Amino acid sequence: MTMKEPKNGKEYICLAIESSCDETSAAVVVNGRKVLSNVISSQIDIHKAYGGVVPEIASRHHLNNINPVIDSALEDAGIGFADVDFIGVTNRPGLIGALLIGTATAKAMAYALDVPLIGVHHIRGHICANYIADTELEPPFAALIVSGGHSTLADVKGYTDYEIVGQTRDDAAGEAFDKVARVLGLGYPGGPLLDRLAKEGNPEAIAFKRVYLEKDSYDFSFSGTKTGVLNYLNGKKQRKEEFVPADVAAGFQAAVVEVLVNKSIRLAKERGRDKLVLAGGVAANSCLREALGKACAENGIKLYMPPLILCTDNAAMIGAAAYYEFISREAEDMTMDAYASAAL
Amino acid sequence: MNILAIETTGPFASAAVIDDDECVHGVVSDGELTHLQKLMPLIDQTLKDCDITLKDIDGIAVSRGPGSFTGIRIGVSTAKALAQVLGVKIAEVPTLRAMALNYIDFRGIVCPVLDARRSQVYSAAYIQDDETEELFPEGAYGIAEVIEKVGNRGPVMFMGDGVSNEKIRAELEAGLGRDAFFASPERRMQTADTVAMLGLEIHREGKAVSYIDSKPEYLRKSEAERNLELKNRRLRENER
Numbered sequence: 001m002t003m004k005e006p007k008n009g010k011e012y013i014c015l016a017i018e019s020s021c022d023e024t025s026a027a028v029v030v031n032g033r034k035v036l037s038n039v040i041s042s043q044i045d046i047h048k049a050y051g052g053v054v055p056e057i058a059s060r061h062h063l064n065n066i067n068p069v070i071d072s073a074l075e076d077a078g079i080g081f082a083d084v085d086f087i088g089v090t091n092r093p094g095l096i097g098a099l100l101i102g103t104a105t106a107k108a109m110a111y112a113l114d115v116p117l118i119g120v121h122h123i124r125g126h127i128c129a130n131y132i133a134d135t136e137l138e139p140p141f142a143a144l145i146v147s148g149g150h151s152t153l154a155d156v157k158g159y160t161d162y163e164i165v166g167q168t169r170d171d172a173a174g175e176a177f178d179k180v181a182r183v184l185g186l187g188y189p190g191g192p193l194l195d196r197l198a199k200e201g202n203p204e205a206i207a208f209k210r211v212y213l214e215k216d217s218y219d220f221s222f223s224g225t226k227t228g229v230l231n232y233l234n235g236k237k238q239r240k241e242e243f244v245p246a247d248v249a250a251g252f253q254a255a256v257v258e259v260l261v262n263k264s265i266r267l268a269k270e271r272g273r274d275k276l277v278l279a280g281g282v283a284a285n286s287c288l289r290e291a292l293g294k295a296c297a298e299n300g301i302k303l304y305m306p307p308l309i310l311c312t313d314n315a316a317m318i319g320a321a322a323y324y325e326f327i328s329r330e331a332e333d334m335t336m337d338a339y340a341s342a343a344l
Numbered sequence: 345m346n347i348l349a350i351e352t353t354g355p356f357a358s359a360a361v362i363d364d365d366e367c368v369h370g371v372v373s374d375g376e377l378t379h380l381q382k383l384m385p386l387i388d389q390t391l392k393d394c395d396i397t398l399k400d401i402d403g404i405a406v407s408r409g410p411g412s413f414t415g416i417r418i419g420v421s422t423a424k425a426l427a428q429v430l431g432v433k434i435a436e437v438p439t440l441r442a443m444a445l446n447y448i449d450f451r452g453i454v455c456p457v458l459d460a461r462r463s464q465v466y467s468a469a470y471i472q473d474d475e476t477e478e479l480f481p482e483g484a485y486g487i488a489e490v491i492e493k494v495g496n497r498g499p500v501m502f503m504g505d506g507v508s509n510e511k512i513r514a515e516l517e518a519g520l521g522r523d524a525f526f527a528s529p530e531r532r533m534q535t536a537d538t539v540a541m542l543g544l545e546i547h548r549e550g551k552a553v554s555y556i557d558s559k560p561e562y563l564r565k566s567e568a569e570r571n572l573e574l575k576n577r578r579l580r581e582n583e584r
Contacts, residue, residue, distance in 0.1 A: 060417075068556060108422045112426050
């Protein structure tokens with residue numbers, strides 16, 4: 001593979017674009033590690049009225065937002081289009097209508113600028129957020145990716161070499177958090193609100209089911225735990241008994257977090273990884289961060305957690321992932337598509 | 345002035361270039377509904393056929409809807425991104441008006457009908473004589489409404505995917521009898537060629553807009569928005 005020299009003679013500058021769900025984001029990232037800008041336009045307030053992300057509305061807002069967001073990212077970074085060496089864009093997985101705004105925009109810009117285009121897997125982006133947070137971090141390491149759409153355990157063997165070891169068989173962790181938050185009447189987005197409420201509760205007051213599946217499995221299942229909460233609440237309501245919402249939140253969160261932590265530690269130990277990386281929107285959960293920190297310390301594993309701004313969907317993480325793809329493989333051609341679902 | 349035109353609102357994506365002499369060259373996708381994959385290669389092919397590059401493009405024209413929501417967004421986002429990088433303006437071309445140009449040689453009423461589901465069509469109509477005049481503006485209409493608006497005014501040429509829909513076609517035929525004419529398959533759908541023609545006009549009139557101001561025209565809110573409005577209206581009525 002022949003690669004052009006960087007335009008500034010030193011480092012590769014990536015314009016990165018992310019639009020897979022309800023954040024429109026653009027970033028400028030240097031050599032996959034240094035973030036010059038990371039502009040995020042969130043639609044959370046728009047979707048609140050519907051209790052969740054409405055794909056058609058998300059797509060419409062992405063289209064309105066994406067060009068000014070890109071302008072801001074270039075301006076914040078103090079560069080122009082002419083300085084961009086390549087473009088990275090999330091093209092899988094996600095809401096298809098949302099993905100195609102970023103993808104169509106990136107394709108047209110790469111073509112007009114005559115620069116390479118790299119399609120990035122959204123979850124690889126979440127993992128690579130850690131390369132920005134800690135510029136010394138290098139693979140191999142074990143990774144736990146938890147978000148509204150994913151609960152995944154991966155063995156990251158190299159910058160572009162990922163092995164999925166376990167996945168959820170039903171609800172993603174964040175999805176279960178949102179559903180329990182909804183039945184507790186906490187509003188949207190439920191995860192952070194549940195986390196806040198749980199801090200006031202006793203996690204041992206109610207023991208919800210921990211689902212470990214087969215003895216050697218790295219897969220997750222959270223729908224049973226979620227149903228346990230629903231049954232508990234229905235029972236209380238039927239019998240017209242009082243219950244403590246904070247205890248329900250704390251108990252449910254403890255059950256989910258315990259399984260996530262134990263399987264992550266087991267993976268790191270079994271694969272001989274002395275590093276564990278946390279990624280995805282639910283990585284912002286304080287209970288998970290605390291429990292994982294404690295377990296890693298006890299087992300001599302170094303834990304990497306991105307700062308909160310890099311946990312939610314953002315384009316900087318896409319720029320990090322795109323760089324390592326860019327230096328190791330051919331760029332995409334102009335027939336690149338977007339995909340609602342895709343292997344890691 | 346060279347204008348690059350984009351059309352992705354219907355089943356076939358297409359691109360075209362028009363120059364100052366109003367000479368149009370267009371390329372149409374051979375497949376259905378793969379607009380994201382096809383559009384950039386179509387643009388590349390069109391430019392190569394014309395022996396020019398994007399540097400020779402002075403403006404963009406995009407079919408801004410109505411049509412497939414997803415299709416509209418692929419075209420508009422591509423147009424906006426190209427305009428942003430190239431520093432050129434965008435002509436927001438009304439899809440139905442551009443379609444009507446497929447039958448510019450027809451004397452009478454031309455009426456594009458796009459299947460909008462929920463028993464509606466996206467439609468508009470133009471009276472074509474020595475000059476062209478709008479009979480009714482673009483909107484989502486019931487088929488009976490369209491028939492009422494164009495009825496008893498002489499021959500009407502219908503075009504668009506509504507013509508390919510047996511139910512819509514039968515209703516139009518039943519309502520208008522011998523006044524109803526239907527576009528032949530090769531002149532039935534939207535193409536970038538007529539988007540380019542209208543786009544050039546818009547650029548010449550100085551009515552093209554910046555990539556920031558350029559917007560799609562869906563002619564319809566999302567289902568979730570409509571449902572929420574309905575719910576809120578009922579709540580308000582119950583309160584009274």
